[in-house]
Structures are given as structure tokens and as C-alpha cells.
Amino acid sequence: MKHLIVVSIDALVYEDLEYARTLPAFSEIMNRAAIIERVRTIYPSLTHPVHATLLTGAPAGVHGIVNNYAHNSLDVSSGEWYNHLSDIKCDTLLHAAKRAGLTTAASTWPLTCCGGDVIDYLVPGMMNYYFDTCGGDILSAYRDKGASDAVMPIIEEGIRRFGHLDEHPSVDEFQIFCASEIFKRYKPNLMLIHPGHVDHMRHISGVFSDEVKKAVRLTDEWLSGLISAVKEVGLWDKTDIVLLSDHGQINITRSISPNVYLAKEGLISCDDDGRITSYLAFCKSAGASAQVYLAHPDDTALKRRVYDILKSLCDEGVYGISRVFTEKEARVEFSLFGDFSFVLEGDGYTSFGEWVSPPAVKGYDLTDYRFGRATHGHLPTLGPQPTFIGRGPSFRAGKTVPTGDILNHAPTLARLLGTELFDAVGVAVDEILN
Numbered sequence: 108m109k110h111l112i113v114v115s116i117d118a119l120v121y122e123d124l125e126y127a128r129t130l131p132a133f134s135e136i137m138n139r140a141a142i143i144e145r146v147r148t149i150y151p152s153l154t155h156p157v158h159a160t161l162l163t164g165a166p167a168g169v170h171g172i173v174n175n176y177a178h179n180s181l182d183v184s185s186g187e188w189y190n191h192l193s194d195i196k197c198d199t200l201l202h203a204a205k206r207a208g209l210t211t212a213a214s215t216w217p218l219t220c221c222g223g224d225v226i227d228y229l230v231p232g233m234m235n236y237y238f239d240t241c242g243g244d245i246l247s248a249y250r251d252k253g254a255s256d257a258v259m260p261i262i263e264e265g266i267r268r269f270g271h272l273d274e275h276p277s278v279d280e281f282q283i284f285c286a287s288e289i290f291k292r293y294k295p296n297l298m299l300i301h302p303g304h305v306d307h308m309r310h311i312s313g314v315f316s317d318e319v320k321k322a323v324r325l326t327d328e329w330l331s332g333l334i335s336a337v338k339e340v341g342l343w344d345k346t347d348i349v350l351l352s353d354h355g356q357i358n359i360t361r362s363i364s365p366n367v368y369l370a371k372e373g374l375i376s377c378d379d380d381g382r383i384t385s386y387l388a389f390c391k392s393a394g395a396s397a398q399v400y401l402a403h404p405d406d407t408a409l410k411r412r413v414y415d416i417l418k419s420l421c422d423e424g425v426y427g428i429s430r431v432f433t434e435k436e437a438r439v440e441f442s443l444f445g446d447f448s449f450v451l452e453g454d455g456y457t458s459f460g461e462w463v464s465p466p467a468v469k470g471y472d473l474t475d476y477r478f479g480r481a482t483h484g485h486l487p488t489l490g491p492q493p494t495f496i497g498r499g500p501s502f503r504a505g506k507t508v509p510t511g512d513i514l515n516h517a518p519t520l521a522r523l524l525g526t527e528l529f530d531a532v533g534v535a536v537d538e539i540l541n
């Protein structure tokens with residue numbers, strides 16, 4: 108039987124590997140690995156859209172997760188994350204694994220809530236507000252979001268040991284504990300794990316810093332725990348382990364909210380408390396890019412008017428916008444499409460906000476990942492790039508490929524499991540497989 112463990116180390120980049128390979132667990136994996144050094148991600152380079160791609164091999168427009176947050180046309184300022192497996196419009200690796208008769212597990216992988224029909228051992232990826240809304244009963248929040256009965260005792264023990272699950276690194280320690288226990292008890296064929304501490308420290312301290320190095324070192328300790336769990340049940344030689352990442356980050360120095368300018372043009376109205384009462388155009392942040400929604404997307408006069416405003420902001424060169432993509436341009440160039448009409452790309456040091464009241468420009472804000480010292484969501488060609496490392500019986504040890512495409516990850520993993528994906532745009536990378 109095959110075993111595949113996929114560890115998505117959020118925002119790990121190729122440049123981290125020089126240090127990582129001096130650490131025990133990374134080096135044990137990397138020394139006999141196939142490596143795709145720099146991987147082109149999708150647009151927008153955001154965690155949930157990319158993790159949907161990692162499961163499907165499809166770009167954002169195709170799998171439908173175009174932002175971390177779903178657009179609600181009735182309440183545009185609401186920020187509900189895409190969290191449920193059913194939000195993904197495409198066939199996923201988890202579905203494909205089940206079709207192949209394999210057992211599956213996921214420990215806090217994004218977009219796995221209520222995915223119990225194809226995830227046998229599920230610790231759902233929980234957001235802070237789920238904890239907030241469960242009246243302090245964290246276990247019932249997990250149950251509500253689909254945690255499997257078989258893993259509830261493991262979740263309970265993890266909470267007892269690691270406490271606050273809405274903070275890094277305890278949320279990472281919790282999920283590694285759960286993953287290790289699940290692997291030891293149930294030996295699933297496919298397991299998905301998503302430690303996010305490296306990403307978190309990049310947001311807080313900048314793209315490269317001592318704090319990020321420390322996060323890489325902590326991640327190595329977690330990988331050591333995972334390797335020990337696999338060895339403990341005698342499956343190390345039969346297990347493929349993949350370390351991959353979803354995006355890089357870029358340093359930013361300020362945030363700007365185009366909604367302030369749209370409101371000045373009468374396209375957004377607010378009450379006295381600054382709450383939006385109506386809108387004709389609304390700019391939704393995707394961190395270092397943004398998506399502009401129209402209340403009436405088929406109104407060509409409105410579309411022209413908003414486009415002209417956005418273009419003039421872009422052409423001025425001081426409003427943080429380097430490109431205004433029409434829906435058609437984003438569709439053709441990046442397979443990014445949805446209910447929005449325009450995509451704004453930042454200037455490389457500005458991220459986008461959604462507030463409506465002036466001032467339009469603010470400094471960084473460490474309480475929101477979109478406005479930290481570094482962020483992402485930018486074009487896939489910018490900044491340090493994510494990476495891919497595969498070690499185990501399926502991978503060609505020592506094979507190095509300088510560049511790759513993240514659309515190919517899911518088809519490659521599907522091939523390794525002896526199955527295939529119905530909706531993948533990418534293709535399996537045979538040169539790294541045995």
C-alpha cells in the first residue's frame with residue numbers, strides 16, 4: 108500500500124532551503140529528494156486559492172476559490188473565508204484518492220471543513236471566528252465543521268496539550284500532534300498537513316528575518332516529530348513525503364484603499380457610522396492585489412466609468428496600483444475569473460484595504476496579514492518563489508528541476524497515488540517520479 112504525506116509549509120520559499128538543509132529533518136528529507144526549486148504559483152497568490160489548486164491542479168477561475176474571502180453582494184464588507192471542501196467547484200485529490208480505494212486524512216488543511224465524505228480522518232481547518240462563535244466549546248466547533256469521530260479524542264488531547272488553537276505556533280503544534288497520532292493509529296494512504304508559522308512570521312517581520320529563520324527551525328522540529336511517527340509504525344521506507352509551499356511574500360510599506368476614491372465618486376454610500384449602505388463598485392482586497400465588484404456587472408456605462416477611475420488612479424502612479432486588468436485580461440492571462448469586473452495589481456510595496464472613510468493610505472498593521480510588513484496576493488512572477496521537495500519510493504532521488512508550475516502538483520500527486528483528476532489543467536511531472 109502507498110502512503111503519501113503532503114506538508115504544505117505556508118509561504119516557504121526556495122531561498123529558505125539553504126538554511127533548511129542544515130537542519131535535521133529537512134536534511135533527512137532533502138538528501139534523498141527530487142526537488143523543483145522554484146514553482147510558479149497562481150494568481151492571486153493567496154493561501155486558500157492556492158490550496159484549492161494544490162488539490163485540483165486547476166487555476167482560481169476554474170476551481171472558484173478566487174480570494175481567501177467569498178464575495179457577498181448583499182454585504183460587501185463581510186469577510187467570510189472560503190472554508191468548506193464543497194466551495195471547490197472541481198474534482199479534488201481527496202475525491203480521486205477515495206475513487207482509488209485509498210484512505211485519507213487532513214489536519215488543518217485549508218478548505219476541508221465538512222469534507223467528511225472524502226476525508227476519513229479529518230481535523231478541519233478552523234478559523235478564529237468559529238472558535239469565537241462556539242461559546243468557548245472548541246470541541247463542538249470542531250465537530251460542527253466535520254471532525255471525524257475517530258479523531259475527536261486526538262483533537263481533545265491536542266487541545267489539552269497546546270491550548271490556544273487560534274495562534275501560531277500552538278495551532279501548528281496542535282496539527283502536527285494530530286497528524287502524527289492519526290498516522291500512527293490509522294496509517295492513512297494520503298495525509299495533508301498545513302503548518303503556517305513561516306507565513307505568519309513573514310507577515311509580521313518581513314520576507315527575510317531572524318524570526319522567519321526561527322520559524323523554519325521550529326518547522327524542522329515538527330517535521331522531526333512527523334518522521335518519528337512514520338518510523339514508529341515501520342512505514343518510513345514505504346512513505347512518500349512531500350514538502351511544498353503555496354506562495355512567497357513581498358515586503359510592503361503601506362496599504363491603500365481604493366474604496367475611499369470610489370466613495371468620493373459617489374459609487375459607495377455609508378451611514379454615519381461608516382457602514383456601507385449601498386454600492387455600485389467595491390474593491391475587495393486580495394492582499395497585494397484586489398478584485399473590483401460592480402453591483403450591476405452588465406451595466407456597460409458603469410463598467411466604463413469605474414474602469415476610467417481605476418485607470419486614472421493607476422496612471423497617476425502614486426495610488427499603489429500598477430495594473431488594472433479587465434475581467435477578460437485576467438481570464439486570458441491568469442485563468443482568473445469570477446463575478447468581479449476588474450483586478451488591481453499593486454506596485455510591489457503597497458497592499459490593498461477595503462475601508463471607505465479617509466485616509467486612503469495607512470502604514471502597516473500587524474493585526475491583519477494583508478497589511479503586515481510583508482504580504483502576498485501579488486502576481487506569481489514577483490518576489491521569492493515557493494518550492495517543492497518530494498522524498499520516498501515514488502521520487503527520483505537527487506533529481507533537481509530548476510522551475511515548475513504549481514498547476515502540476517496535484518496531477519503529479521494523483522499519479523503517484525495511482526489515480527487521476529478530472530478537472531486538472533496541469534499535468535504530472537514525470538521527470539521527478541520513478
Ligand SMILES: [Zn+2]
Pocket residue numbers: 117118153154155306353354
Ligand atoms: Zn499561504
